[in-house]
Amino acid sequence: MLTIGQLAAYAGVTVRAVRHYHQIGLLPEPERDASGYRRYGATAVVSLIKIRSLAGAGVPLSQIGQMLDADPPAFAEAVRRIDGRLREEIERLETSRAQIARLATGDSLALPPEVTFFLDRLREIGASERMVEAERDGWILVAARWPGYVRDIMPGKLAQLEDPHIVRLYQVGSALLESGTGDDPRLEEIADILAGLAEQAHASGELLPDDLAYDLVDALLVEADPRSERLLALLRERGWAGWTRPERLAQPPGRPADASHAPAPAPDHRPG
Amino acid sequence: MLTIGQLAAYAGVTVRAVRHYHQIGLLPEPERDASGYRRYGATAVVSLIKIRSLAGAGVPLSQIGQMLDADPPAFAEAVRRIDGRLREEIERLETSRAQIARLATGDSLALPPEVTFFLDRLREIGASERMVEAERDGWILVAARWPGYVRDIMPGKLAQLEDPHIVRLYQVGSALLESGTGDDPRLEEIADILAGLAEQAHASGELLPDDLAYDLVDALLVEADPRSERLLALLRERGWAGWTRPERLAQPPGRPADASHAPAPAPDHRPG
DNA sequence: TGGAGGGTTGACGCAGCGTCATGGTCAAGC
DNA sequence: GCTTGACCATGACGCTGCGTCAACCCTCCA
Numbered sequence: 382m383l384t385i386g387q388l389a390a391y392a393g394v395t396v397r398a399v400r401h402y403h404q405i406g407l408l409p410e411p412e413r414d415a416s417g418y419r420r421y422g423a424t425a426v427v428s429l430i431k432i433r434s435l436a437g438a439g440v441p442l443s444q445i446g447q448m449l450d451a452d453p454p455a456f457a458e459a460v461r462r463i464d465g466r467l468r469e470e471i472e473r474l475e476t477s478r479a480q481i482a483r484l485a486t487g488d489s490l491a492l493p494p495e496v497t498f499f500l501d502r503l504r505e506i507g508a509s510e511r512m513v514e515a516e517r518d519g520w521i522l523v524a525a526r527w528p529g530y531v532r533d534i535m536p537g538k539l540a541q542l543e544d545p546h547i548v549r550l551y552q553v554g555s556a557l558l559e560s561g562t563g564d565d566p567r568l569e570e571i572a573d574i575l576a577g578l579a580e581q582a583h584a585s586g587e588l589l590p591d592d593l594a595y596d597l598v599d600a601l602l603v604e605a606d607p608r609s610e611r612l613l614a615l616l617r618e619r620g621w622a623g624w625t626r627p628e629r630l631a632q633p634p635g636r637p638a639d640a641s642h643a644p645a646p647a648p649d650h651r652p653g
Numbered sequence: 654m655l656t657i658g659q660l661a662a663y664a665g666v667t668v669r670a671v672r673h674y675h676q677i678g679l680l681p682e683p684e685r686d687a688s689g690y691r692r693y694g695a696t697a698v699v700s701l702i703k704i705r706s707l708a709g710a711g712v713p714l715s716q717i718g719q720m721l722d723a724d725p726p727a728f729a730e731a732v733r734r735i736d737g738r739l740r741e742e743i744e745r746l747e748t749s750r751a752q753i754a755r756l757a758t759g760d761s762l763a764l765p766p767e768v769t770f771f772l773d774r775l776r777e778i779g780a781s782e783r784m785v786e787a788e789r790d791g792w793i794l795v796a797a798r799w800p801g802y803v804r805d806i807m808p809g810k811l812a813q814l815e816d817p818h819i820v821r822l823y824q825v826g827s828a829l830l831e832s833g834t835g836d837d838p839r840l841e842e843i844a845d846i847l848a849g850l851a852e853q854a855h856a857s858g859e860l861l862p863d864d865l866a867y868d869l870v871d872a873l874l875v876e877a878d879p880r881s882e883r884l885l886a887l888l889r890e891r892g893w894a895g896w897t898r899p900e901r902l903a904q905p906p907g908r909p910a911d912a913s914h915a916p917a918p919a920p921d922h923r924p925g
Numbered sequence: 926t927g928g929a930g931g932g933t934t935g936a937c938g939c940a941g942c943g944t945c946a947t948g949g950t951c952a953a954g955c
Numbered sequence: 956g957c958t959t960g961a962c963c964a965t966g967a968c969g970c971t972g973c974g975t976c977a978a979c980c981c982t983c984c985a
Contacts, residue, residue, distance in 0.1 A: 386931065391865065392797065396932090401973055416981055418932055423873035427790045430797045434763035438756060439749030442972070453758070460756050467750045474743045477711035481739065484710060484732050486725070491706035518699045525664065525702045593663065601695035658962065668963090673942055688950055690963055714941070932981065943969080950963065955956100 382420040392429040399429065407432060407446050439467050495535040496520045502539060506548050509555035515605050519598045519625075526594040550574045558606060568608065572615035579616075579627035595626040654692040664701040671701065679704060679718050711739050767807040768792045774811060778820050781827035787877050791870045791897075798866040822846045830878055840880065844887035851888075851899035867898040 389396045402408035408428055414420050428449075435445045440463050448459050483489050489497050499520075500513050508516070524531045541547045553567050589595065602609040613624065621627040661668045674680035680700055686692050700721075707717045712735050720731050755761050761769050771792075772785050780788070796803045813819045825839050861867065874881045874896075885896065893899040 384932075387865075391869075395973080397973060397975085400934095405972095416932080418981080422876050423794065423869040423871075424790075424876045426797075426869055427793050427873065430763050430793050434752070435756075436972090437749070438752035439746065440753070457757065460753055464750060464753050467746055467753065471743055471746045471750070474711065474739055474746070477709065478736060478739045478743070480706070480710035481712070481732055481736050484707075485729065491702050518696075521699050521702050522695065525698075593659075597663075597695040597698055599695075601699065604694050604696045656963075667942080669942060669944085672965095677941095688963080690950080708941090927985095929984090930982090933979080934977105936975105936977085938975080939973095940971100945968085946966085948964080951961085953959090955958080 382414075382422065383426070385419050385421070388421045388426060388429060391426055392433055394429070394433060402429070402432060402442070405442060407442055439463055491521050492517065492524055493532055495532050496524065499535055499538055502542055503551060506542060506551060507555065508551045509559050511558045511605075512551060512555040515558070515602060518601055518605075522594055522597050522601065526592065546574050546577065557608070563608070564611065565608070568612050568615055572612060572619060575612075575616055575624050575627070576619040576621055579621045579624075579629075582627070583629060589626045592626075595623065598625045599623055654686075654694065655698070657691050657693070660693045660698060660701060663698055664705055666701070666705060674701070674704060674714070677714060679714055711735055763793050764789065764796055765804055767804050768796065771807055771810055774814055775823060778814060778823060779827065780823045781831050783830045783877075784823060784827040787830070787874060790873055790877075794866055794869050794873065798864065818846050818849065829880070835880070836883065837880070840884050840887055844884060844891060847884075847888055847896050847899070848891040848893055851893045851896075851901075854899070855901060861898045864898075867895065870897045871895055 383391070385396050385399055389399050392399075399408065403410050408425065411419050411421050411425055431449060432442075432445055435448060436442060440448060440459075444459065444463075448456060451459060483494075486497065496517070500517055503513050503516060504510075520531065550571060553571055557565060557567055557571070599613075603613075616622070616624055616627070617630065620630050622630055655663070657668050657671055661671050664671075671680065675682050680697065683691050683693050683697055703721060704714075704717055707720060708714060712720060712731075716731065716735075720728060723731060755766075758769065768789070772789055775785050775788060776782075792803065822843060825843055829837060829839055829843070871885075875885075888894070888896055888899070889902065892902050894902055
């Protein structure tokens with residue numbers, strides 16, 4: 382007659398595990414000796430080893446009991462189910478590994494590679510690190526909203542970077558983000574460029590859907606730098622509401638809306 | 654400003670998950686509105702998406718916080734660690750799948766294929782299903798105690814099945830296991846065969862170690878059929894203690910120990 | 926006789942949320 | 956103003972397979 386420790390050692394498990402199997406009714410409680418110790422016979426050893434070999438094969442404890450006294454067809458069916466579970470679990474982990482392989486660099490977090498390439502280009506034309514991060518976060522929002530769409534429009538975005546107005550926009554924007562002073566005349570220049578882009582997009586008939594994503598991207602810059610509020614006000618003066626997806630205002634409060642400021646060639650322009 | 658539900662929907666997670674991230678300090682608690690509702694800005698959306706993409710890549714929540722504000726080398730190192738974890742997890746599941754593939758038939762539970770082949774041979778020579786199961790359980794005990802050893806001795810065991818005495822042993826044993834009557838003259842015959850085998854093993858100088866495993870296999874048959882007690886008594890009369898690993902008694906109580914009953918050729922004989 | 930090394934029950938902890946339970950809030954229709 | 960349904964809040968238990976105390980009892984050996 383074995384004690385629980387001897388039983389556990391023979392089967393290669395811990396005492397705690399054996400007690401657990403008792404608790405969930407997987408292994409029947411044996412008789413106790415005079416001092417209350419559990420005493421096990423050979424049958425218990427065999428049962429425990431069977432349990433362990435099933436558990437080691439990935440069978441959940443809750444099903445091992447049924448499997449141990451199932452007839453061959455039921456057993457085979459159960460085996461198929463377990464194998465299916467294991468397969469999809471492995472598949473999940475494989476995709477996880479694929480994901481994590483893409484995280485080699487910080488930029489690729491939640492973003493397709495096209496965007497990280499675009500961000501690198503931004504750095505090349507003189508965008509500051511903070512600017513690139515802001516841009517990246519904007520694209521994260523867009524990519525989450527329309528997965529796949531981002532890849533389609535990335536070529537257009539890259540082409541835009543050939544436009545000197547856009548380059549200027551990123552450069553001045555970067556300088557602004559870095560210098561923490563309050564009001565700044567450069568905001569006017571940025572507003573002019575943005576209004577020009579808006580005018581052009583409007584003229585080309587581009588129609589973006591009304592979507593929460595654009596509001597979020599707008600809000601993102603405001604949260605990143607409060608001076609963006611001032612920028613939005615300047616844009617409103619020029620007849621535009623919002624800057625990610627600008628809408629022409631009915632009657633501009635300050636001066637008439639015209640597009641003489643910044644003719645830019647590329648048609649679409651969401652974040653940035 | 655988004656409510657928790659809108660935030661969760663945008664990031665493709667459940668409300669409960671967002672609250673969980675708050676609870677563990679992964680996502681900072683936002684301001685509340687007048688009625689106590691949480692209100693989220695765009696930054697929270699971005700953070701949540703980042704969290705989800707890391708979690709989706711298999712990063713444990715407890716590490717995501719550090720990874721989000723780690724410098725590139727630390728980030729890369731963390732990525733390597735995660736990938737290692739994932740790899741070994743996958744490996745574990747793969748071996749589980751290999752295990753479960755071997756469970757196609759009930760016999761192969763916790764047993765190497767050599768043994769299941771031996772069990773099939775037993776059926777062929779007329780062993781009953783209960784006998785085969787008892788034999789199988791014995792081998793489970795032995796295989797658990799000395800993994801690998803079983804494969805080595807299986808050829809010898811198979812050879813033994815050519816011996817008519819052994820065949821007779823299994824056949825009479827099977828008949829006994831099936832017929833539930835009390836005392837039975839066939840026990841004498843079995844005892845004679847066993848004593849003969851023991852004598853032969855002893856003469857061949859085979860020396861098995863003193864090990865719990867043999868006691869367990871002995872006990873197994875006793876638990877499977879109480880009449881085995883009687884068999885052991887008969888064996889003792891013939892000068893042997895135990896039957897799996899028989900030891901010659903100092904002075905046989907009933908009659909002198911001789912080996913004239915059953916000359917069997919094969920040298921080793923553990924369970925069965 | 927005392928200490929080491931077993932055994933006993935009971936309870937919390939882990940990861941990542943799902944799922945009630947119970948109650949307040951909001952927007953819309955009557 | 957009232958109801959209804961959808962959403963928000965907190966709090967707590969559940970799941971998986973045990974690990975790890977805590978506090979106490981039993982046995983054996985020097």
